[in-house]
Amino acid sequence: MLDYTFYEENRLVDDDFPVTNGKERLHKLLVHLDKPQKLVSEVLESHHMVVDILGAELTECLLWRKGALLYMYCSCINKDQSRISGDKDSFLQFLIDGVNYLQGMLKVRVPLKDEGNEVSTNDNTTVQLLQKGIFSDTHMLALMYAGEMCYWFNQARGMESEKYGSFQASVTGRRLLNTYIDAIKGPLKNNGWNSERAEELLKSFS
DSSP states (O other), X not given: OHHHHHHHHHHHHHXXXXXXXXHHHHHHHHHHHHHXXXXXXXXXXXXXXXHHHHOHHHHHHHHHHHHHHHHHHXXXXXXXXXXXXXXXXXXXXXXXXXXXXXXXXXXXXXXXXXXXXXXXXXXXHHHHHHHTTOOSHHHHHHHHHHHHHHHHHHHHHTTOTTTTTTOOXXXXXXXXXXXXXXXXXXXXXXXXXXXXXXXXXXXXXX
């Protein structure tokens, strides 16, 4: 399933999410990626055991794939105002769903606590990242992608604040981007990461 959806995702991105069937193909992929978690939830009749059955890595992978796919779709649509105007409600909902998937991915594993010996490493950089809940480069990308989607949401929403009042794009975007920037200026300093775009987006939330 993961190989099939990965292949289809790449085809969809290469096709620039065509107007004719891009949204339908996107929905089909999301349905496929939902199946493992949905199956476990139905069997156990509980969402709390999903990570225990699938494991942290697979759960993160599924949430990342869904969030990143929606990021790519929204990135493509965001470049074409006519496509946003033609179906703004769907665009805004995809942004909300994408942010929620990525935030879910970031919450699968619990950040390392200051006290206790949960990891055996003398690498202070690694410890600092784990304390921020950053376990991989993918976690860094998830922070940036979700932060940027919050920015796109604010840009597209316009005056429709009441309809989407429960989604706090500015608060969420500010928190995600601050974590991203802090990591780059702290433990990941001089490691090839760049925070300029994140800092630019952060200003829009103030």
